[in-house]
Amino acid sequence: MKKIAISGVTGFIGSSLCYKLLDMGYQVIGIGRKKNDKIEKINNPHFTFVTFEDLNNNNILNNVDIFYHTAWNMDYCNSPDFTMSWITELSNLKMTCETLDIAIKSGVKKIVFCGSISQEKYCFDQNHELTDIKGSIYGITKQLASDIWRRIANDEKREYNLALLANTYGPNDLKTVTKFIKKIALNEELNLVEENDLVDFIYIDDAVNGLIAIGEKGKHLKTYYLGHRRIPTFGEQIKTIKKVLHSKSHLIFGTFKETKGTDYKKIDLDALYNDTGFECQSKFEDNIQNIYNWLKENNYLEK
Secondary structure, X not given: OOEEEEEOOOOHHHHHHHHHHHHOOOEEEEEEOOOOHHHHOOOOOOEEEEEOOXXXXXXXXXXXXXXXXXXXXXXXXXXXXXXXXXXXXXXXXXXXXXXXXXXXXXXXXXEEEEEEOHHHHHHOOOXXXXXXXXXXXXXXXXXXXXXXXXXXXXHOOOEEEEEEEOEEEOOOOOOHHHHHHHHHHOOOOEEOOOOOOEOOEEEHHHHHHHHHHHHHHOOOOOEEEEOOOOOOEHHHHHHHHHHHOOOOOOEEOOXXXXXXXXXXXXXXXXXXXXXXXXXXXOOHHHHHHHHHHHHXXXXXXXX
């Protein structure tokens, strides 16, 4: 039985990955700040939870086959004070390095760093307007952390992959697509970016399956974009949401200008498929309906 460790197991992506791996019969060690309802409901003898504080006090990471690092504190996102962003990101960098240092010393065989497309957006091209302070500090810190560990893992002769996730959405998460689905379901007027902007959203089930494919078949030191091989326009997706929900929302495209969107021409969108055979399988229309049902069941659609 393979032994998998997941940092950030209490988060949206980490918990979803944990559930899937347990269903597949893996032994899973979940690492987090403290247990929450996502973890309390797990009743599986192959699951062990450990806090970051206790990680160094035992040998729990010994003989781990794959270590997925999904942990990243985003608590500052709703704060108007940008100072909180760099303070938190410095803490994220410290936590990441300390956690992965323990993983290396414990003999973890492979590390999959769960990054973000924001790393491309803010790090690989410096010719953009410096307007999104929080987003840029987040992307730069993610890139720095992943870059440090790419080099250390290689020096320590451990396998390493960086997964650049597209905007990930699904039930139990109220950001990105879920936010749009909620507003359109309530027939609200939406002020939006340009209709023809290219934006990729990946459903949580696809994101989890992609991470598993990278863990099992990813080639050493390669960076993989985890999203769709064909990037749809923002307008296509928003109009599909409106159609599926039979909404009367007024969509106002072009209210906001994206000063630095993702340049998908610089990304190998086929690398993950070519190396592992993975590509997104879920249907956007089905995902919309699933999220709508979740919003309704949890009373998020009450005005």
